[in-house]
Amino acid sequence: MSRAAVVAGVGGYVPPRVVTNDELAQRLDTSDTWIRTRTGIAQRHVVDAGTTTSDLAVEAGLRALKNASADGADLVIVATTTPDRPCPATAPAVAARLGLTDVPAYDVAAVCSGFVYALQAGSAAVTARFAERVLVIGAESFSTILDPADRTTSVIFGDGAGAVLLRAGEREEPGAVLDVHLGSDGSMADLITVRGGGVEERTRGAEPRPEDRYFRMDGKSVFFAAVRHMAESSRTVLASTGWEVADIDRLVGHQANIRIIQAVADQLGLPPERAVLNIDRVGNTSAASIPLALADGMANGLLTAGDRVLLTAFGGGATWGSATLTWPDLPVG
Ligand code: COA
Numbered sequence: 001m002s003r004a005a006v007v008a009g010v011g012g013y014v015p016p017r018v019v020t021n022d023e024l025a026q027r028l029d030t031s032d033t034w035i036r037t038r039t040g041i042a043q044r045h046v047v048d049a050g051t052t053t054s055d056l057a058v059e060a061g062l063r064a065l066k067n068a069s070a071d072g073a074d075l076v077i078v079a080t081t082t083p084d085r086p087c088p089a090t091a092p093a094v095a096a097r098l099g100l101t102d103v104p105a106y107d108v109a110a111v112c113s114g115f116v117y118a119l120q121a122g123s124a125a126v127t128a129r130f131a132e133r134v135l136v137i138g139a140e141s142f143s144t145i146l147d148p149a150d151r152t153t154s155v156i157f158g159d160g161a162g163a164v165l166l167r168a169g170e171r172e173e174p175g176a177v178l179d180v181h182l183g184s185d186g187s188m189a190d191l192i193t194v195r196g197g198g199v200e201e202r203t204r205g206a207e208p209r210p211e212d213r214y215f216r217m218d219g220k221s222v223f224f225a226a227v228r229h230m231a232e233s234s235r236t237v238l239a240s241t242g243w244e245v246a247d248i249d250r251l252v253g254h255q256a257n258i259r260i261i262q263a264v265a266d267q268l269g270l271p272p273e274r275a276v277l278n279i280d281r282v283g284n285t286s287a288a289s290i291p292l293a294l295a296d297g298m299a300n301g302l303l304t305a306g307d308r309v310l311l312t313a314f315g316g317g318a319t320w321g322s323a324t325l326t327w328p329d330l331p332v333g
Pocket of ligand 1: 029030031034035038039112151152155156192217218219220221222223226255256257284314315316
């Protein structure tokens with residue numbers, strides 16, 4: 001028997017306000033048909049004024065703790081692209097609001113790969129005996145960084161949070177995080193970026209440009225890079241675990257675009273119906289995407305005890321990562 005991090009609870013939360021494709025089409029040159037056929041998205045949730053990323057993270061964290069019947073954790077990691085403030089990190093505030101004021105807490109910034117990066121950190125903290133229980137949260141208020149006039153990004157992204165509580169256990173038991181593969185290539189930094197708000201802007205010596213506050217993406221290049229790296233990373237982590245593609249019961253891919261997930265499944269040779277999808281209802285929620293899909297898949301009975309699950313993501317940086325785990329026996333609801 002070898003020590004491993006085991007999924008003990010899962011929780012997801014989306015803010016109540018729903019924005020439909022038709023609503024977007026009232027103010028942008030787009031249509032419900034274009035968005036559905038090109039992305040698979042029918043609606044997304046967005047935060048109301050005054051709601052922050054930590055609010056969403058706390059809700060998801062509470063649900064994961066409740067699902068695990070746990071009263072806390074001894075490490076909190078928040079993956080986010082949309083922290084409440086540039087400084088300090090969002091995780092300590094989230095931990096404090098969960099009643100955890102004396103535990104380590106930090107943010108992970110890997111954009112849409114953030115949850116897989118944070119899962120690796122949480123899992124490694126358990127196997128290294130640094131922590132017995134780790135709360136790993138992905139949370140985003142992505143709508144706050146979108147250019148309302150940019151139809152290429154406004155139709156894709158949504159807000160939400162998902163959380164997983166990891167506990168110390170054995171690699172052989174259901175729920176164990178088996179292997180994680182991560183990668184990055186900073187030469188692709190400009191494909192997905194918010195140019196303003198950082199040191200580059202402050203040291204330029206010129207007035208900040210309002211348009212630099214917004215998220216920008218080269219969608220086409222991202223599409224191809226995402227498919228390539230998610231498929232390659234998936235193959236790498238499958239080889240580490242000793243699984244064949246046919247062994248995978250469920251693919252939980254970053255919900256970037258339904259065509260990206262389908263192309264990854266196609267490249268791997270995996271039947272597309274093994275993919276867990278919630279992009280139609282929540283859009284691309286970046287670092288919250290995979291844990292929200294896990295919560296959704298569990299609630300809908302798509303993830304059942306003993307399933308062999310492959311997670312895979314690609315995001316800004318560029319960053320990418322994949323993980324293998326078996327699904328635990330968790331209470332639903
Ligand atoms: N509504 C209507 N038309 C749109 C549109 C929108 N929201 N966005 C773009 N178009 C138009 C384009 O202007 C273009 O028109 P043209 O043919 O007259 O030039 C046409 O639709 C096709 O554009 P293209 O960019 O080739 O579309 P696409 O099929 O690549 O889809 C994305 C665009 C953004 C949906 C797609 O590239 C994508 O999903 N990329 C990855 C996004 C992502 O998830 N990133 C996050 C990190 S992984």
